[in-house]
Amino acid sequence: MRAIEQGVATCPACHQMVKIPDTSSPGQSTICPRCQSVVHSRIPNSIQQTWALVIASIVFYIPANLLPMMHVHTFAGVESDTIISGVIYFIKSGSYLIGFVILIASIIVPITKLIILIYLLISVQKRSSLRQHERRKLYRLTEIIGRWSMVDVYVVGIMVALVHFGGLTEIKAGAGANFFLLVVVVTMLAAMRFDPRLIWDTKE
Amino acid sequence: MSAHYFSCHECDEISIVTDINKPGRYKCPNCGHLLFSYKPGMIEKVFAYNLAALILFFVTNYFPFLAFNIVGNTSHANFTTSIYYLFNEQEWMMGSIILMTTIVVPLTRIILYLMLFAPLYFGYFPRYAVQMLKLLEKLLPWGMLDVFLVGVLVSIVKLVKMGTIIPGTSLWAFMIMVFVLAAAQAIFDPHQIWNIIDKERMKQNEGLTV
Numbered sequence: 001m002r003a004i005e006q007g008v009a010t011c012p013a014c015h016q017m018v019k020i021p022d023t024s025s026p027g028q029s030t031i032c033p034r035c036q037s038v039v040h041s042r043i044p045n046s047i048q049q050t051w052a053l054v055i056a057s058i059v060f061y062i063p064a065n066l067l068p069m070m071h072v073h074t075f076a077g078v079e080s081d082t083i084i085s086g087v088i089y090f091i092k093s094g095s096y097l098i099g100f101v102i103l104i105a106s107i108i109v110p111i112t113k114l115i116i117l118i119y120l121l122i123s124v125q126k127r128s129s130l131r132q133h134e135r136r137k138l139y140r141l142t143e144i145i146g147r148w149s150m151v152d153v154y155v156v157g158i159m160v161a162l163v164h165f166g167g168l169t170e171i172k173a174g175a176g177a178n179f180f181l182l183v184v185v186v187t188m189l190a191a192m193r194f195d196p197r198l199i200w201d202t203k204e
Numbered sequence: 205m206s207a208h209y210f211s212c213h214e215c216d217e218i219s220i221v222t223d224i225n226k227p228g229r230y231k232c233p234n235c236g237h238l239l240f241s242y243k244p245g246m247i248e249k250v251f252a253y254n255l256a257a258l259i260l261f262f263v264t265n266y267f268p269f270l271a272f273n274i275v276g277n278t279s280h281a282n283f284t285t286s287i288y289y290l291f292n293e294q295e296w297m298m299g300s301i302i303l304m305t306t307i308v309v310p311l312t313r314i315i316l317y318l319m320l321f322a323p324l325y326f327g328y329f330p331r332y333a334v335q336m337l338k339l340l341e342k343l344l345p346w347g348m349l350d351v352f353l354v355g356v357l358v359s360i361v362k363l364v365k366m367g368t369i370i371p372g373t374s375l376w377a378f379m380i381m382v383f384v385l386a387a388a389q390a391i392f393d394p395h396q397i398w399n400i401i402d403k404e405r406m407k408q409n410e411g412l413t414v
Contacts, residue, residue, distance in 0.1 A: 001217070001218045002211075002215075002216045002217055002218065003211035003212075003216045003217070003218050004216055006218065008211060008218070009211065010210070010211045010212075010213055012213075013337070013338045013341060014334075014338075014394070014398050015210070015213075015239075015240070015394070015395065016398070017209050017210065017211050017218075034334070034401070034402070035334045035337075035338060035398075036334070037338065041216075090362075093365075095365075097361075098358060098361045098362065101354075101358055102358065105354075132215075132235075133235060133236075136214055136215065136235050136237070139214075140214075147345060147348055147351050148351055148354070150305070150348055150351045150352075150355070151351055151355045152355075153298065153301070153355075154286075154306075154351065154352050154355025154356070154359075155355050155358050155359045155362070157286035157287070157290060157298065157302050157355075158270075158281075158286055158356060158359040159359055159362070159363070160286055160289045160290060160293075161281040161286035161288075161289050162270060162272040162279055162281050162285075162359070163272065163279070163363070163366075164279045164289070165274060165277050165279060168274065168275075168277060169274065169366075172293060173290060173293065173295050173298060177295075177298060178295070178297055178298060181297065181298055181301055182297075192345070196213070196214045196215070197212075197213070197214065197215060199214075199215070200215040200216055200217075200234075200235075201216075
């Protein structure tokens with residue numbers, strides 16, 4: 001028995017079941033009597049908004065990878081590091097673990113998230129009834145791993161704070177870090193706008 | 205007996221829980237999503253953990269966090285030094301996001317928890333409980349101290365090659381705080397608080413009719 005067929009929905013804030021007075025379309029809303037939050041059967045325009053945010057983060061992801069994350073100023077000149085050059089540097093110099101952590105947090109996690117979201121959006125738009133349990137797990141995964149991409153931004157911040165030796169060595173944040181930050185925040189928003197209940201809406 | 209209906213957030217399936225005041229984890233019968241988990245002693249534990257976290261938060265922000273030494277030159281950093289330098293270099297966006305996710309949101313959440321749980325612990329009903337609970341849940345994904353901890357560890361490994369890292373008091377306090385907050389979050393169960401709010405409202409309504 002599904003809530004949308006019974007004309008009820010769960011309040012997103014206090015998890016109480018609320019009756020939706022007008023069930024003509026899934027986007028109809030009501031006010032939760034317990035906590036005064038707006039309750040929808042389905043997040044309105046969830047698919048369109050998620051698509052928009054996904055496309056925005058793909059656009060931001062390009063300069064995030066091409067532009068340098070940070071600039072290392074030394075007396076010998078300026079050296080700029082992008083995400084990929086950082087990973088290559090660590091693997092070449094033998095720090096496999098740290099190279100691996102950065103590889104996962106800043107390359108694999110954002111790309112995986114975007115691929116999962118695109119797959120979920122397309123399958124929901126096709127009203128596919130295949131592999132619903134697996135898709136639910138994929139959605140949980142995007143929600144959980146999304147925040148961890150921030151690691152790279154924090155690393156830049158801490159390096160900037162600690163490496164301040166005037167003319168000797170100095171680290172400054174690069175433009176790529178800003179774009180990378182935008183990728184993380186926008187993909188987090190995209191995952192929040194996606195309504196997982198749509199995965200189970202397979203009937204017209 | 206207090207039978208309760210739930211409709212799952214993930215798949216919209218309606219399920220019935222016959223007794224919501226029995227300890228355990230309750231999952232959606234269709235998709236297995238955790239509906240809620242009832243843990244006894246939740247109020248005491250969440251209150252205690254957040255009280256500890258508040259003290260650790262001030263320790264973290266007051267004492268030196270890390271120091272870094274290259275050929276005789278030492279630079280000192282507090283927990284907030286990165287934000288200071290980023291603002292100095294006109295990196296407004298990075299600076300303010302780091303400020304929000306590591307200082308403002310975590311501190312707000314700790315204070316909200318305490319304002320909510322301190323009265324409950326001492327047997328009173330907190331004012332603005334509904335608003336505070338809603339805000340707590342909205343802020344949850346934007347407090348990123350655990351991610352920052354991984355960032356700190358990665359930076360330490362990166363910098364160890366260039367010079368000497370000297371960990372400060374604040375670093376240890378910060379690590380403990382991350383674990384304390386994770387423990388509090390794992391135990392926290394908003395359903396119990398919503399039930400308390402319901403009971404309080406019923407009491408108030410009875411008072412009005414009598």
